[in-house]
Amino acid sequence: MSSIFTKIVHGEIPAYKVAENSQFLAFLDVNPNARGHVLCIPKKEINKIWDLEENHYRELMLFTRCVAIALEKTVPCKRVGMAVVGLEVPHVHVHLIPLNNMDGMNFSNSVEMSQEEFEKLAAEISENIEL
Template sequence: MSCIFCKIIDGEIPCSKVYEDDLVLAFNDINPVAPYHILVIPKKHYESIIDIPENEMEIVGHIHNVINKIANKKGFNETGFRIINNCGDDGGQEVKHVHYHILAGKKLPMYEAEKK
């Protein structure tokens, strides 16, 4: 059985697309925690960032370039945004497919670790 993100990529589950190219898909999160809450996922399935082979790590750079494009297009490049990649159970990863959260559109609280 494929994961929910693979089903979104395959068109089996609809999404609100923000960006798409041959390598990645970006769409609005269905449970947003900020005015802008966009997920950016590679079209190739990797369970987590740990599972991306060294010779395929250019996908991470591509994802970051796409995040910059989205920030510029949506206009939150000037005010700022947060990028989150949860990895594994202890890291809070709920969907076992590499994905990056872009959060923007309001002042985001600092995490406890950032306050120290």
Template sequence: MTTLFTKIIRGEIPAEKIFEDDQYLAFLDIRPIRPGHTLVIPKIEHDYIFTLDDATLAGLLPFAKRIVPALEQATGCLRVGVMVAGLEVPHTHVHLIPMTAISDLNFALARESSAEERTAMGAKIRAAL
């Protein structure tokens, strides 16, 4: 089964890409908890973070770390929270969520964002990279 995220990697589904290299991709969530909510994924299709091979797992957070200062600058948040839930899409992913309080890390706050909102936020984040 090909996941939604693999289709994004292949360019079959549009996404507001923030940053990528040959192994990982960061893009904006279409249902952000907070503006700037970014998903970071390995480009290999793998369901569960804790069964990733060691090398891929070891590179995931350093890749995500490169994006955090740009998220902070673009959103004005106090910190960027990190969550790994892993049930929404069967492809390993890390949520980077701009936050000002612990209560911001709540999936009940998620709302659909428009393509225009994602385009504008993506441009702000990329400009800060």
């Protein structure tokens, strides 16, 4: 059965995309820890990050770095935190979370955003992406 992220990749479920290339996709988390919380995923469905081929892993990290740099330019924060947890969805995903304190990495926190806020923020981050 396809993961929810695979369904996003195939366009079966909408997402607030911020960056995409032939191998990877970045989109806003719909249940964000902070404004600007982004998920970076490989388009190929792989359950665990350590199951990625070494080159694919490196390419994912390079893609994620580009997204993090754009995120830092777009959302005021002290830094962008990165986490790989993998318990929620059985599809590799890297969380990028704008942080001003350690509470931002607490996954039991979330912020509310309207559809218009998601759309505007996704467009703003996309403008700063340099892939």
